[in-house]
Amino acid sequence: MRKLNGALTRVLSGIAPAPRPGARPAGLGAILVRSAAAVDPSFDARFSALSRSYVYRIADGPRHQSPLTRGYTAWTPRELDPEQLSAAGRQLLGLHDFLSFCKPRPHATTVRELRSVDFRRAESGLIEARLQADAFCHHMVRAIVGACLAVGEGRRDEAWLRGRLEHPVRDSEIRLAPPEGLCLERIAYPQDAAGWADQAERARDRRAAPSEAPGS
Numbered sequence: 001m002r003k004l005n006g007a008l009t010r011v012l013s014g015i016a017p018a019p020r021p022g023a024r025p026a027g028l029g030a031i032l033v034r035s036a037a038a039v040d041p042s043f044d045a046r047f048s049a050l051s052r053s054y055v056y057r058i059a060d061g062p063r064h065q066s067p068l069t070r071g072y073t074a075w076t077p078r079e080l081d082p083e084q085l086s087a088a089g090r091q092l093l094g095l096h097d098f099l100s101f102c103k104p105r106p107h108a109t110t111v112r113e114l115r116s117v118d119f120r121r122a123e124s125g126l127i128e129a130r131l132q133a134d135a136f137c138h139h140m141v142r143a144i145v146g147a148c149l150a151v152g153e154g155r156r157d158e159a160w161l162r163g164r165l166e167h168p169v170r171d172s173e174i175r176l177a178p179p180e181g182l183c184l185e186r187i188a189y190p191q192d193a194a195g196w197a198d199q200a201e202r203a204r205d206r207r208a209a210p211s212e213a214p215g216s
Contacts, residue, residue, distance in 0.1 A: 004033045042197035043189075047204055049134075051115065053186040054141045056129040056177065057122075058149075064125040073126060074181035080152045082119040082127050088151040089117030089129075091162055092144060097209040099168035101144055102137030110137050110168070111207045117144065130185075135203070139176055146177040 012027025042048075057072060059065045061079035092101075092114050099110040116132045129145055147164065150156040164174065190199055 001033050001036055004036065008033070040193040040196060042193060042200070044196070044200040047200035048189055048196040049203070050188045050190060050199060051132055051134055052136055052184065053130065053132045053188075054136070055183050055185045056131070056141060056145050056181045057183070058127040058129065058145075058181055059125075060127055064127075069124075069126065070180070072180060072183065074178040076149065076153070078153060080127060080149070082121050085119035085127070085129070085148045085152045086117065088148045088158055088161055089119065089131075089144065091158060092117060092165055095207070095210060096165055097168040098137055098140055098165075099170055100164040100174060101147065102140040104170065105138060108137075109207060111209050112137060112140070114144075117148075119148070142176040142179065142182060143174050145181075146175045149177060150175070 008031050009025050009027045009029075012030045013025040014027075057069075057074070058076060058080070059069060059073040060076045062077075063079070065075055092098075093116070095111065095113045097111050098114070102110055104110050113134045114131070115134070116130065118131075119127055119129045122128045129148070131141055131144065133140075147156070147161055151158060151161055190196055
């Protein structure tokens, strides 16, 4: 663990701006390894995962904006209704082609199962959006949050959001939410080695959205 954390500090300091003389290394503490253990060769960090969970923090309106949180929150000028944002996000739940909400990568599917989307006002006053899926495409979380914000701010309606899901297309209508608010919170894996290879095999299969399934 000590060697891993030392290596991470060196790597992250190498890609970060040079610190001022006498300051601690720029990468120190940016990522911390709490524990480490050997795993079976069948384990795949990407494909053995059962789910991923993200949290996205929003400081909405002047009352909730603070210089102290600017490094990990996205700011929006008007106050929002978390329940309205949640109602918009719930329209996207299920197994779908999320091409409208991601940047596709070559030879990779854009079909994902979005399992939960929930916006709530935290005790801090910030709005916390929590999203869980079997996996997320590139930029998918920020695209979903950005689309929900468009509805919550009155720039778009829920029919537009449904249309983006029902007719997947990659274009400029979806605006990404700022990167500052995004944080990967948890990756869940099967508890035993027997499930790692099975889950990895299922995850590697190219799935089709329900409307694309044979015979539909």
